[in-house]
Amino acid sequence: MSAFFGLELKEGRAEYFRASSFTPLVLLQRATIVFTSSKTLPLGCVVQLKSRMKHEPSQVLASFIIGKVESVALNCEFSDDVRLSISREGEGDKDEDFYFAVHVTGLVVFNLDTGDMDELEENEGEDMSSDDSEPEEEEEDSLSWSSDTTTDEEKGREEAEGDTRAIRCLSKAPAHLHITSKEWKYEHEERVRIQREALEKPIEEEIRWREFDRKTMEWWRNECDDEEEGFEIQGGTKRSKDLPDFTYTGKLRPSRVTATSAIPVGLQPLDYAQTSWPEEEQSSRLQTTVEVKTTEQIMKMKRACSLARFVLDTVASHLRVGVETDELDRICHTVCLQNGAYPSPLNYMGFPKSICTSINEVVCHGIPDRRKLEPGDLINLDVTVCLNGYHGDLSETFIVGCAKTKDRAKLEENKRLLGATLSALEKAIDSCRPGKRFRTIGELVQNEAVESEKWTSVKHYCGHGIGKLFHCAPTIPHYAPNKAVGFMKRGQTFTIEPMFCAGTRTAKHWKDGWTAVTSDGKNSAQYEHTILILDDGPEVLTKRTRKSVDFFIDD
Numbered sequence: 001m002s003a004f005f006g007l008e009l010k011e012g013r014a015e016y017f018r019a020s021s022f023t024p025l026v027l028l029q030r031a032t033i034v035f036t037s038s039k040t041l042p043l044g045c046v047v048q049l050k051s052r053m054k055h056e057p058s059q060v061l062a063s064f065i066i067g068k069v070e071s072v073a074l075n076c077e078f079s080d081d082v083r084l085s086i087s088r089e090g091e092g093d094k095d096e097d098f099y100f101a102v103h104v105t106g107l108v109v110f111n112l113d114t115g116d117m118d119e120l121e122e123n124e125g126e127d128m129s130s131d132d133s134e135p136e137e138e139e140e141d142s143l144s145w146s147s148d149t150t151t152d153e154e155k156g157r158e159e160a161e162g163d164t165r166a167i168r169c170l171s172k173a174p175a176h177l178h179i180t181s182k183e184w185k186y187e188h189e190e191r192v193r194i195q196r197e198a199l200e201k202p203i204e205e206e207i208r209w210r211e212f213d214r215k216t217m218e219w220w221r222n223e224c225d226d227e228e229e230g231f232e233i234q235g236g237t238k239r240s241k242d243l244p245d246f247t248y249t250g251k252l253r254p255s256r257v258t259a260t261s262a263i264p265v266g267l268q269p270l271d272y273a274q275t276s277w278p279e280e281e282q283s284s285r286l287q288t289t290v291e292v293k294t295t296e297q298i299m300k301m302k303r304a305c306s307l308a309r310f311v312l313d314t315v316a317s318h319l320r321v322g323v324e325t326d327e328l329d330r331i332c333h334t335v336c337l338q339n340g341a342y343p344s345p346l347n348y349m350g351f352p353k354s355i356c357t358s359i360n361e362v363v364c365h366g367i368p369d370r371r372k373l374e375p376g377d378l379i380n381l382d383v384t385v386c387l388n389g390y391h392g393d394l395s396e397t398f399i400v401g402c403a404k405t406k407d408r409a410k411l412e413e414n415k416r417l418l419g420a421t422l423s424a425l426e427k428a429i430d431s432c433r434p435g436k437r438f439r440t441i442g443e444l445v446q447n448e449a450v451e452s453e454k455w456t457s458v459k460h461y462c463g464h465g466i467g468k469l470f471h472c473a474p475t476i477p478h479y480a481p482n483k484a485v486g487f488m489k490r491g492q493t494f495t496i497e498p499m500f501c502a503g504t505r506t507a508k509h510w511k512d513g514w515t516a517v518t519s520d521g522k523n524s525a526q527y528e529h530t531i532l533i534l535d536d537g538p539e540v541l542t543k544r545t546r547k548s549v550d551f552f553i554d555d
Contacts, residue, residue, distance in 0.1 A: 007084070009049070009102045014085040017078065025109035026078045032071040033064045035100045041066045046089040049102055053082050063089075064102070074106070075268060080296060207303070209310045210338040217334040228259040232352065232367055234513025244511035250361035250521030254510060255371035258326050260352045261333045269342055270386060276350040278470065286472040290465060292491040297467060298532065300390040301493055304341070305530050305541035308392035309548075311335045312383040315355065316549035319379065321401040322372050325357040328381070329368035336385050344384035344391050344470050351514060356382035356395070363458055363499055363507045363516040363524045375401030378414055380526050384470065391466050393495050394542035395528040396551065397421070403554040413502065414523060418551055420455055421500040421525040424448035424478075428496050429531055432488055432538040438474050439484040445498045446480040456505035458524070461516070463495040466530055479505075488533050493541070497528030 009015060017026055031049050041047070045066045052058040062072040086102045230239025231254055239257060263269055272278040281287075293301065315332050333354040336343040343354030351365070358366035358380040359373075366380075373379060382395035397418055405411045424445045431444055441463075449457040463476030474486050478498040503522030509515060518524055532539045 005106065005108055007104045007106075009084060009086045009104060011086055011088060011100070014083050017082050017084070026082070026106065027109070028061070028074045028076040028078075028104055028106040030071065030073055030106075031062050031064075031102055031104045033066075033100060033102050041088070041100060047100070047102065048087050048089050049104070050085050050087065051076070051078070051082050052085075053078070053080050074104075207306050207310075209307055210335075212314050212331060212335050213338065216338060217330055229256045229370075231255075232257045232369075232512035232514075234511060246511050248510075248521075249508065249517050249519055252360050252362065252517070253371075254367075254512065254515070255369040257352060257367060257369045261330065261346070261354060263342070263346075264337060267337060267340070267342060270344070272349070273342070273347050276347050278348060281469045281471060284469055284472065286465065286467075286469055288473055290473045290486055290489070290492055291467055292489055293467060293493060294491075297390070298491070298493075300388050301392065301467060301530075301532070302541055304385060304387040304390045305392035305394070307336075307339055307341055307387050308383050308385045308394055308530075309542050309545060310339075311341075311385055312381055312394060312396065313545065313547050313549060315381055315383065316396070316398060319398055319400050319549070319553050320373070320555050321375050321404060324370050324372050325359070325366075325368040325379075326370055328357055329353045329355050332383060339387070341385040341387040344386045344393075345382075348470060356380070358382070358515075358524070358526070360523050361518045361521050363501070363518060364461055364526060365514045365516055367512055367514055373400050376405035376407065376411055376414070377401070378418075378523055378525060382526075382528070386470075389468055391468075391470050392542060393466055393470075393528065393530050395497060395526055397525040397527060398549070398551050398553055400553045401555050402552050414525075415552065416453060417455065417500060417502055417523060418525045420448065420452040421498055422527050422551075423452065424457075424498045424500070425496060425527045425529065428498065429529060429538050429540060432496075432531060432533060434488055434490050434533060434535065436488045437484070438476060438486050438488065439480075439482050441496060442477040442482040442484065443480040445478040449498075449500055455500040455502065458499035458501060458505045458507065460507055461497075461499060463497050463528070465492070465494045467493055490533055490535055492533045493530060495528055495530050497526060499524055499526040 007015060033047055035041075043066050047064040047066070048060050049062040049064075049072075050058050051061050061074060061076055064070055064072065084104065228239070230241050231244055233240050233244060243253065263273065270278070271280050311332055314335050315328050318328060318331055333343055333346075336354065345351050345356060346354045351367070353368045355368060356365050357368045358364050359371075360378050362380075364380070364382065377400050378397055379400060380395055380397040382393075384391055384393040399411070399414055399418070402411060427448060428441045428444050431440065446457055449455045457478050459477070459479045462478065465472040465474050474492075474494055475484055476494055476496055477484050478496075501518050501522060501524045503518060503520040506519045507516040508519055510517065529543070530541045532541055
């Protein structure tokens, strides 16, 4: 069950909360800036509400602009120790005293036995039944658990000035939620022990993810009219009704793209979901520094990668001749949302779909459309999900309609191409261990491509670091010689994703700005895993399970 609470934050004084087995979760719902005297901050001054979890940098939860934005709806969950504070960032003399505070309201989730729950419900009943009586005078400290706001949350708008509404706690949060600054850090030996156990713990393959539900997909599906469907054109405000004029390198042609799938209310999207620009990723120091992940980060990575594997296996189970890649995209989108995850590709740098589907000569980043799969088609499914703020990334290439393919020689060549690409990935993963240079991965993949059957390894696209950011350091080239810098360390996570081509390794882009195809129109294959570096070697976080689909599908 949960209990409502309010908290007052003042400038220069932080508040600490500790999660435990009794109170595993704190949910912040709304923050409002209030002034306790007539001396208010100047118009335009900015006050920021910040949070900081251990081992992680400070994050801005809300920004108040005096005179414009003074109340912000939050939907922030914390399942670990968190420090809350406010700071003044705008105009005005910071040495001058202004009497203001930020009132934060939310819920504390409790794990209670039946007896405890009955007792708490009785206490709540007493509190609510006493609302009609005259309220007693409260001490100043009681503001820590109550606040006055000028917002009407039911109507979602501000009320008239002077019309205030008091929010009272139904159940005061337990005292053990408060921790001191000295208690903020774990003892060194305990932290090392917990991290070692998390690193050595295998991925939980039996996590019960929610299965794909077609009815749910139909509920979330956007009904598109003729104007919404069309051919994707880079930089265009609307999709074109005509096939783009382009010198296509192979037999594949783009088809009509449907409307972008919507995200239901309640799911916390990433920063680029609305703007298409990943501001947090581009400005992060992790673009140049390879992160060594903590215990909590590793566990979250394992769950995100486990879900990514489940999503890809679910989509792959629907591969067959005649299915549209747009249908595969909607399946991916639905399974992600059913399990509380955001499909990471959606609107990343403007990408319009939730999965990349690359067919035949498409090297990568193919946009799902109305084209139906044909016998003998190669199709790469590239899935990335963001669960609890962490990304899991993998891709696999399949051949559909093997039994119906008339050109048997071409089919055998494609099978060898897939086998060589997968073999290169497996050998590259096996070579990873602490102290190894990142550049050696490219050397191994390049040798495998040449030695297996004179395949070529794509140079333009590389593996990457992954975690809270979709793409970050290190960069993992799949060719040699390369200039990748750095050494592998225990606790690092990154992707290896070699792409082999039957002809030239150079690529060109269609008019949509995303679809990369081989310059000579010959087929390409790709396999990708997210891996974690351990003391004795790598752990594949996105490894195949018993439910994974065979790469050669006979229909």
